[in-house]
Amino acid sequence: MKKRLLAALVLPMMLAACSTTGITTQTPHQVTGSELANGSWSLVKIDNQDLSQPAPTLELATDLAANGHAGCNRYFGQAEVKDGQFRIEKMGMTMMLCPDNEMKIEQTFSQSLSEWNKVSISGDTMTMTNTNHTLTFARDVAATAAE
Numbered sequence: 001m002k003k004r005l006l007a008a009l010v011l012p013m014m015l016a017a018c019s020t021t022g023i024t025t026q027t028p029h030q031v032t033g034s035e036l037a038n039g040s041w042s043l044v045k046i047d048n049q050d051l052s053q054p055a056p057t058l059e060l061a062t063d064l065a066a067n068g069h070a071g072c073n074r075y076f077g078q079a080e081v082k083d084g085q086f087r088i089e090k091m092g093m094t095m096m097l098c099p100d101n102e103m104k105i106e107q108t109f110s111q112s113l114s115e116w117n118k119v120s121i122s123g124d125t126m127t128m129t130n131t132n133h134t135l136t137f138a139r140d141v142a143a144t145a146a147e
Contacts, residue, residue: 031120031121033064033081035121036064038060039059041059041137042056042058042138043056043136044136046133046134046136047133047134053071053101056109060079065077065078066078070093070106071098071109072098072106073093073106075110076092076093077089077090078090082116084119085117085119086128087117088113091113093110108133109135111132112130115130115132117130124139125137125139
């Protein structure tokens with residue numbers, strides 16, 4: 001009886017030891033335009049600092065037409081993805097004046113998106129990094145589900 005009980009207790013531990021650890025080793029890949037198309041994202045961090053006010057947004061259509069709210073003003077342009085890098089070419093924007101803090105976020109956001117950024121996606125988080133800033137976005141699940 002004791003041997004059966006011991007076997008019943010040891011067998012699950014042995015099977016668990018043989019299974020994966022839950023850590024996956026995915027090789028990094030270059031993000032493509034098709035991975036970004038039809039995406040809706042909200043900016044949650046600039047240079048690893050959380051944002052406290054309404055977050056700037058980035059919406060990308062099937063053809064990578066980009067638009068959103070930059071913190072104060074609305075913007076639009078055509079996104080490009082090349083060799084795992086992203087930018088919005090010829091960004092246009094409304095020209096309202098807002099409080100200094102919102103304008104500072106908007107300036108950093110729009111300037112960063114206008115430059116080439118290395119882009120990576122992990123789950124529902126997208127990170128864009130260039131020589132000056134790192135922008136961290138969260139996927140807008142509600143907008144994606146509505147489509």
